[in-house]
Amino acid sequence: MSAAASLAAAPDPDAERAERRARWSAGYRPLPGVPDELIGPDGTPRRAWDGFLDRLSALAEEEIAARLAAAERHIHNTGIAYRVYGEAAERDWPLGVLPLLIEGDEWAEIAAGVAQRASLLETILADLYGEAHLVAAGLIPAAAVAGSPEFLRPLHGVRQPGHGRQLHLYAADLSRGPDGRWRVLADRTQAPSGVGYALENRMVLARALPEVHGALDVERLAPFFQAFRDGLAAAAERVEPRIGLLTSGPYGDTYVEQAVLARYLGLALVEGDDLLVQDGRLYVRTVAGLKRADVLWRRVDGDYVDPLTLEPDSRLGVPGLVEAVKAGACVIGNMPGAGLVEGGWLAAYLPRLAEHLFGQPLRLPGLATWWCGDRAQREAVLERVETLTLRPAAAPAQGAFTTRAFGARDPEETARLLAVLRDRPGDLVAQEPVQLSTAPVWDGDGLVPRPFVLRVFAAATPGGWQVMPGGFCRISAQADVQPLAMGAGVRAADVWVLGGSDGDPAAALPRLEQPSVRRVQGLLPSRAADNLFWFGRYLERAEAMLRLTSCLLSGAGGLARSEADLGTHARLRNLLHSWGAVPTTLGPAAALAAHALSGREAWGSARAHVAAARRNAASLRERLSLETWRALSALHDLLERPQSVPGSEAAWLDRAERALELAAALAGLAQENMNRAGGWPFVDMGRRIERAINTCRFAEIFAADEASGDDLATLLQLVDSRISYGARYLLGVALAPVRDLVLLDPFNPRSVAFQVERLAEHLDGLPALRQDGLPEPPTRMVLRLAGEIASAEAAALSPAVAQDWEARLWAIAEAAAARYFPGGSDAARPERLVALA
Incomplete structure (x- = not known):
């Protein structure tokens, strides 16, 4: 083919745009007698729409559909939603593609x-x-x-x-x-x-x-x-x-x-x-x-x-x-x-009030309105009542206008309105129907x-x-x-x-005064701190459930299941059951995993914990970044997704591992993106307390005196410490080293010792209400526990000690809640310390 022929065969972008515009508007017909925004009174497109469609026509229909789908994903992933009155669930915000x-x-x-x-x-x-x-x-x-x-x-x-x-x-x-x-x-x-x-x-x-x-x-x-x-x-x-x-x-x-x-x-x-x-x-x-x-x-x-x-x-x-x-x-x-x-009722008097107060007519007229409490206006209404609408004189916002004339109502409603018009006319206004x-x-x-x-x-x-x-x-x-x-x-x-802006983007920018520089902690209401605290706790509970399910499906320590590790798997199943994730310990691993990950009736499933975290996050929308919302929405959607057919163990393991990746992304966003002078300490405190509690429970079950090698390998997998252990010990798992790494090692970010040290740091950095210089109850409890952990020896530990630490961590959580999250409409600080700044 010659060059000239090639050029002749190439599509003409301008022709395609013109054809596209003509096709889009070919069937557009304004309603008779109804003003339209696209077509002006003279029957031609308004100038604004002419320019808009010219630029939009550069996009093919497939591209416009893809843009709209991307916008809908953005709306869903960032939590832009609304709630219809009377409904419990939120709906994604329904934004159209045309302005x-x-x-x-x-x-x-x-x-x-x-x-x-x-x-x-x-x-x-x-x-x-x-x-x-x-x-x-x-x-x-x-x-x-x-x-x-x-x-x-x-x-x-x-x-x-x-x-x-x-x-x-x-x-x-x-x-x-x-x-x-x-x-x-x-x-x-x-x-x-x-x-x-x-x-x-x-x-x-x-x-x-x-x-x-x-x-x-x-x-x-x-x-x-x-x-x-x-x-x-x-x-x-x-x-x-x-x-x-x-x-x-x-x-x-x-x-x-x-x-x-x-x-x-x-x-x-x-x-x-x-x-x-x-x-x-x-x-x-x-x-x-x-x-x-x-x-x-x-x-x-x-x-x-x-x-x-x-x-x-x-x-x-x-x-x-x-x-x-x-x-x-x-x-x-x-x-x-x-x-x-x-x-x-006021709409009937606004035109006269504008003339009286401002000496000028209303620049934007309202609907023609008659208040039926005025005799003259009521008589005017009765003369043409069939062509008017009647509504309450002090109508709430939801019923502010209607498109249905009086004569179009059903007989029962008509009779009721006529009775009101006769007995209590001041309760009604009449207006022209709205088209x-x-x-x-x-x-x-x-x-x-x-x-x-x-x-x-x-x-x-x-x-x-x-x-x-x-x-x-x-x-x-x-x-x-x-x-x-x-x-x-x-x-x-x-x-x-x-x-x-006359084409100058800078002309539309606001001119702001330079604010004074400050590095003080922002205003954090106790309720918001409470929600941040539980947001962290629920995310950590979800992660623990994901790791438990992954261990159940992959085998203790990643080994193939055999008679020797049935005890370990029995303990995993029992723990899932006691934590409300599965209804029974019996059945195939895939079925149990389905309950533990995405069970709708299981209060302890990963899905339930993520849903709870999302409810807490819903009260914190002004404090969470869009990236956090995207990650949280992706995790929620993944666990909400049903299986079209009964899933295999491999399919559920893949879901658990993908969910763990999203959970890690959420933890990273909180760690790297939240301002340390805001609510981040409470999110991190919630995670640290919950992680320490979970680790104590794992140690009680899988690091008992008679623990097998598979038990100890499972414990390392549950607390994500296998690599740390392998880098330190070359001869395989042993009870004392595992206990030390999981419970006592202050350098292991998954150990109980590490969590308690971070809790002490957070509490030390939070504002004190007492002015006597003494540590407050949560701080004293954490310092006492930190001292015991620092002086403990792995060889002398027992499940009873881990159980005692778990109970004390629960008590610390309660003490922190009582100190920082007092509830109730009349709850006041016992110290009555008031900061006027």
Whole structure:
């Protein structure tokens, strides 16, 4: 073939891209009368999407699918998840491959409208919880305020210290109306969620499509988060305040998002039990005693933050927190009671309030709304009730808007609503039905229009309200699902605002003041230290179970099983049974290994211990690196994986060995990546205590006075010391040398002596609460045990001594827990040493 013919036969990249784009959009048809993000009012693609698709078309469908699969693996391996209300298990975060694109000039209008709305609601809240001039002037109905369950009477007249703000973070749910203009579907002032997921969406999608994201002028999110944190700090009394994020805990719907925000913003993630009000001030219980807290960004509903003043059944809040706010000792963002202005009743009055308070109309209109408690508005509703929607006037966030008109409801529901409208009309509002606008999603072959809701966030900063240049988008993956909440059939989409930095990446970078250099230990709540401690213990238990199973399958000391080593294998089986890993000592080794490694009913299986470690890690997301999460997820997935057919001994041995490799990776990440001034000592203490306990038990069983050579070889294998022994002794295994290496040798990182020495070092480095200079109980216990081990002789050891050391190690663990992890909502340090710094 000639050169000319070869060139003619070569594929044309530009032609392929054009063909690809045409094929993707060939079947795309916006819904009649519904605004669409891809196709503008003139029937042509919007400018933002035209540029995006041009760059995306450089990737073949197979490449896009591979990128999406890689993004999903990243989401799973790094633990980005959410929980549907009422479900115990987490779900992987469902991120779509296409972002929602908005041009910069259009975004400027959205941002101005959101900022205006945030300022308006802040002003209304301040008045309703203050002088109530708006009620006195007849601009807001008193009955709607007093009748709302979100109006927290104990907060009336309470002004926060600093700027006295009611709102620190505001969010608005948006969609395009029939005229194509953006409008507000719902206001979010209670405890707006989604801002952390917006951050994760950006990180994941920019990672999946770096060339597309890099080629477009997408505004960065970092300046917004820095400004938000500055706004929280500015509300406090101190120059360098201590800021906490109050969470309901790891079983909350959006706990993962809260952990992401705590890590990204450098906040202390705290639960109610981590906090204590004492002498009118708010403190965090830490391993170093009580530390003053200045600001709490709450992600708990307002009426649950203080069981003394508000909801008495709450287990999520802090007794006395409201009194601390009244005393000016702490700031809460958002202020409890801020959910009052989420109610639909207020939407009927917002246009007039904007004119009255600001002298200007709402820049972002809301849904046409009528409060049925007003006679004139109720009569207007009754005239056209069949075409409107009815919902509670103080609807919670989940029911903030609906797409179903009154006339489309079933007869029973219609009768119930009519009865409420007759007897308690103030409990209802009427609104025009919502027809959500659409945006394109990728269905694997091309683009299809799907309804979406865009949530936009505004933060109160020292310079005023600042709007995030992006947002949190929920979009339907299916045509018949409304994206009112995350769940089945709903995905998330990143939001790209284009044209923000004039092509200069440096222009989008935040300008930060240079912080002062410090090397002090970070704030470590007692609960977090407890979880770190048990995280280490469960990982060590899992490793011990993996080694036991490996020994069972490979034969004592790696030798072929024979009559001589049946006693050793019987002891291995008995130990697996007593540790809850296998239901019986009888049966084939492969069947026992299946229970010990991946048994779902076995409380002592390696799978159960890794699952427990993962639960502890779920409470520590803000403290664990992404690499740690990947390794932990890989270990969890490996042990969770069922066998399609009954596995052979070789197959289960391979699983055990691969699991040991991942366990070693986790140990290495903790050793090399965790800051020594943070929580690492507690992870390592947990591992050292558990390893010493396990080693004592192994020595009791396999280093008895009558131990065989196979027993001793198994012991060396269980404590991973075969190489060390072989390098030191050339004549085979013997009882005294094995006991010395396993129990007494301070140079063997697997020996009991080595673990106890590390425990002593950790305890010596932890903060002391007593000021008398005497060692505290855990330290005294460890030093006493270390002295006995240092002076012991291998020839004189017996299983009874190892058993005594095991019991004392358990006692040390209990003493450390009592000292560093006091629990309960009213638990205070007996020494009452309070650190105000």
